[in-house]
Amino acid sequence: MHIRFDVPADPAYPGRVAAVLSDVRLRKYGYIGAALAAAGAIGLVVSRGYPWGDRVTSLCVALLLAGLLSMLYAPWVRWRARRRSGRYAVEGGYDITDDNIMMRSGTESGGIAWDGVTEVRDTPEFWIVYVGRMPATVIPRHLMSAGDAETLRAFMSDRGLLRSPL
Incomplete structure (x- = not known):
């Protein structure tokens, strides 16, 4: 197998890559934030009926705010990545063989x-390539020919690397 394709200097492309990679890395903050916000909201509701509720209210409000901020962290990082990455738009390419994935930018x-x-x-839009537990790079399917994409999909499936969609 030998697949080669170019990546044009599209100002939106680095932002899309940054958004996909940050979504994978930051998903846990949304889950943690939802749990904190739920605990804070439940604590506020439950504490209203008890005499000690006034002492717990500040803790519950802090949990609720921390949860909301945690849930907003991932969208904020993605927005910043998209906004800042436009200036990184340069021509590049991929050269994928049976042995490795070579990228140039x-x-x-x-x-x-x-x-590895x-x-x-x-x-x-992409295949996200993991090395260990960390996403290392992406392979943009939309820039490949349909035949090359199917060849690469079959190669990754044969090696047992391809997982179901996120």
């Missing part, structure tokens, strides 16, 4: 050996 280049890849997750 402007004057920088790097690669990931398939032996632990899983690949499918999203609507």
